[in-house]
Amino acid sequence: MAKTRVLIVDDEPNIRDLLATSLRFAGFDIQTAANGAQAVTAVTESEPDIILLDVMLPDMNGFSVTKKLRASGIQAPILFLTARDDTEDKITGLTVGGDDYLTKPFSLDEVVARIQAILRRTKTADAEPSIIDAGAIVINQDAHEVSVEGKNVELSPTEYKLLRFLVMNPDRVLTKAQILDHVWEYDFNGDMGIVESYVSYLRKKLDPISSRPLIQTKRGVGYIYKKQD
Amino acid sequence: MAKTRVLIVDDEPNIRDLLATSLRFAGFDIQTAANGAQAVTAVTESEPDIILLDVMLPDMNGFSVTKKLRASGIQAPILFLTARDDTEDKITGLTVGGDDYLTKPFSLDEVVARIQAILRRTKTADAEPSIIDAGAIVINQDAHEVSVEGKNVELSPTEYKLLRFLVMNPDRVLTKAQILDHVWEYDFNGDMGIVESYVSYLRKKLDPISSRPLIQTKRGVGYIYKKQD
DNA sequence: TAGGCCTCTCAACTAACTCTCAGCTTTCTT
DNA sequence: AAGAAAGCTGAGAGTTAGTTGAGAGGCCTA
Numbered sequence: 001m002a003k004t005r006v007l008i009v010d011d012e013p014n015i016r017d018l019l020a021t022s023l024r025f026a027g028f029d030i031q032t033a034a035n036g037a038q039a040v041t042a043v044t045e046s047e048p049d050i051i052l053l054d055v056m057l058p059d060m061n062g063f064s065v066t067k068k069l070r071a072s073g074i075q076a077p078i079l080f081l082t083a084r085d086d087t088e089d090k091i092t093g094l095t096v097g098g099d100d101y102l103t104k105p106f107s108l109d110e111v112v113a114r115i116q117a118i119l120r121r122t123k124t125a126d127a128e129p130s131i132i133d134a135g136a137i138v139i140n141q142d143a144h145e146v147s148v149e150g151k152n153v154e155l156s157p158t159e160y161k162l163l164r165f166l167v168m169n170p171d172r173v174l175t176k177a178q179i180l181d182h183v184w185e186y187d188f189n190g191d192m193g194i195v196e197s198y199v200s201y202l203r204k205k206l207d208p209i210s211s212r213p214l215i216q217t218k219r220g221v222g223y224i225y226k227k228q229d
Numbered sequence: 230m231a232k233t234r235v236l237i238v239d240d241e242p243n244i245r246d247l248l249a250t251s252l253r254f255a256g257f258d259i260q261t262a263a264n265g266a267q268a269v270t271a272v273t274e275s276e277p278d279i280i281l282l283d284v285m286l287p288d289m290n291g292f293s294v295t296k297k298l299r300a301s302g303i304q305a306p307i308l309f310l311t312a313r314d315d316t317e318d319k320i321t322g323l324t325v326g327g328d329d330y331l332t333k334p335f336s337l338d339e340v341v342a343r344i345q346a347i348l349r350r351t352k353t354a355d356a357e358p359s360i361i362d363a364g365a366i367v368i369n370q371d372a373h374e375v376s377v378e379g380k381n382v383e384l385s386p387t388e389y390k391l392l393r394f395l396v397m398n399p400d401r402v403l404t405k406a407q408i409l410d411h412v413w414e415y416d417f418n419g420d421m422g423i424v425e426s427y428v429s430y431l432r433k434k435l436d437p438i439s440s441r442p443l444i445q446t447k448r449g450v451g452y453i454y455k456k457q458d
Numbered sequence: 459t460a461g462g463c464c465t466c467t468c469a470a471c472t473a474a475c476t477c478t479c480a481g482c483t484t485t486c487t488t
Numbered sequence: 489a490a491g492a493a494a495g496c497t498g499a500g501a502g503t504t505a506g507t508t509g510a511g512a513g514g515c516c517t518a
Contacts, residue, residue: 070246075253092418095410096337097250122254129400142401143455144447156475157449193495194477200497219485219494385464422506423466429508448474448505 003029004119007048009039009065010081011058015104018186019052022108023115036060036068043074050115055082055091055101062094077118081106098122105185109165117141134167135227136210151209158183159205162198166215166225175222199223232258233348236277238268238294239310240287244333247415248281251337252344265289265297272303279344284311284323284330291323306347310335327351334414338394346370363396364456365439380438387412388434391427395444395454404451428452 006028010016013034020030031046033039036059043051051069055062062080069078080094080101091101098121100114120130130141138147146153146163155163161183166174176192184194199215206214216224235257239245242263249259260275262268265288272280280298284291291309298307309323309330324330327350331343349359361368367376375382375392384392390412395403405421413423428444435443445453 067242067246070250071242075250091406093247093410093415095404095406096247097254099250101406143453144402144450158476190477193479196495197477197497200495204497217495387465419466422468425506426466426508429506433508446506 003027004050004115005029005031005046005048006115007031007033007039007042007051007076009033009036009042009052009057010054011035012054015054015081018108019111023112026112028115036065039065040068040072043069043076044072047074048076050119051076051078052111052115053078053080055080055086055094077122079111079114079118105187107161107183107185109161109182113141113164132164132167134170134225136212136214137163137167137206137225139164139167148206148210148214153205153209155202155205158198159202162195163202163206166223170225170227173218173222173224178222195223232256233279233344234258234260234275234277235344236260236262236268236271236280236305238262238265238271238281238286239283240264241283244283244310247337248340252341255341257344265294268294269297269301272298272305273301276303277305279347280305280307281340281344282307282309284309295323306351308340308343308347334416336390336412336414338390338411342370342393361393361396363399363454365441365443366392366396366435366454368393368396377435377439377443382434382438384431384434387427388431391424392431392435395452399454399456402447402451402453407451424452 004027006023008016008019008023008030009032010019011034016032016034020032024030031042031048033042036057039051039053042048051074053062053065057065060068062082066078069076077098077100078094080091080099082091082101082103084103084105086103094101098118100118102111102114117130129143132139132141136149139145140147141164144160146155146160162179165179165183176195179195180188180192199217203213203215212229214225216226218224233256235252237245237248237252237259238261239248240263245261245263249261253259260271260277262271265286268280268282271277280303282291282294286294289297295307306327306329307323309328311330311332313332313334327347329343329347331340346359358372359370361370365378368374369376370393373389375384375389391408394408394412405424408424409417409421428446432442432444441458443454445455447453
């Protein structure tokens with residue numbers, strides 16, 4: 001299967017680069033545009049499979065761009081990016097037809113997860129549930145549910161994202177810096193102590209119902225989740 | 230089974246796009262026309278299974294278009310779209326046969342439901358009632374009746390639509406934005422607090438007669454209805 | 459025109475979550 | 489064996505998300 005083509009439309013170069021780098025690494029084929037006009041040009045040159053679109057662009061807003069794109073016959077789903085405080089009025093009517101939105105500042109892992117969720121839903125008509133099955137831990141992404149050896153666990157949003165990141169990268173040590181960069185919002189500026197805290201929270205919830213410690217510490221390096229012992 | 234072909238006839242590009250995107254995602258094969266003349270041309274090219282027709286078009290009214298379509302031998306049922314303040318006389322006489330009408334602004338979920346209702350009625354001669362059977366909750370769409378574990382519940386129109394949307398997407402978290410975009414009329418521009426209010430109303434009616442909480446909150450994500458626990 | 463249902467808004471309240479910090483334990487180094 | 493570094497965790501402050509009651513206003517029916 002060819003690489004999925006993603007078009008990133010955002011006027012802030014920082015965000016654009018952050019997304020481009022991160023998504024390229026995640027295996028996507030990336031194109032970027034800094035405003036609505038460029039976006040319209042870009043889609044005609046190479047039709048993307050999905051579009052990441054900032055709702056507030058210098059030349060036009062999300063609705064106008066969407067309209068122009070749709071008018072050019074583009075049917076690719078759109079993941080809208082909005083500022084936290086835009087979220088009441090600006091997004092209504094956006095999550096139609098497989099589209100979705102994400103508020104800035106987001107976490108990189110969340111962007112990838114959303115893209116995959118959208119593509120899954122739009123590609124296959126009747127989407128089978130998206131399940132990450134990694135041995136002892138099974139995550140149902142549609143229902144946002146986690147089970148350990150068959151038993152359900154209730155997790156807070158951050159605990160969920162952290163565990164998902166660990167489980168999606170099994171048998172690999174992830175440094176605290178990597179975890180911070182992927183799981184926390186990109187403008188988070190506390191220290192890595194928070195990762196330790198949340199690993200602790202997870203262990204407190206997971207280990208009592210598991211037959212073995214699930215998240216292991218690699219001292220001086222980071223944390224690892226192993227599919228089997 | 231091949232995809233159902235829907236022809237959308239409306240002069241407002243916004244509405245056309247909204248409908249096209251939404252219905253395409255719902256699994257229909259979409260064609261569009263901006264006026265009566267285009268509509269007549271379109272139906273001859275590819276015979277639609279159902280037509281969504283705005284009653285007030287720039288070049289001719291609903292009666293004329295219908296007459297022309299019928300004259301070309303098209304028997305597909307028509308779902309008329311009318312403005313809220315259009316008086317009764319604009320509609321009377323139109324909804325003969327399997328036809329029906331819907332007032333603007335409508336909700337997207339409602340459009341899909343109506344289309345399916347019409348197709349059900351016109352396709353199978355002896356219409357068996359359309360029942361959504363999702364575990365504890367059973368919805369009879371023809372009778373607009375809801376039962377929880379066999380017991381009947383009276384719901385207001387909005388409560389009904391909200392519950393239907395949740396029940397038609399079981400075991401999947403639906404965000405407040407998705408719910409707002411599908412269940413509420415497309416021009417609604419209040420905030421998502423209303424979804425919370427209506428979930429609260431539903432719970433007050435459903436939970437007392439149910440053996441388990443039916444609508445669960447996924448904090449930071451949305452709401453979910455699970456077929457079984 | 460009054461009464462009743464319905465929709466929607468608002469605000470108080472509650473529960474849950476995020477993050478920081480400090481003191482503790484474990485592991486490594488010399 | 490002692491000290492340093494790294495990691496763990498409980499407590500708590502501050503914030504945010506979700507729930508619910510009260511009520512304004514619209515619309516329909518009697």
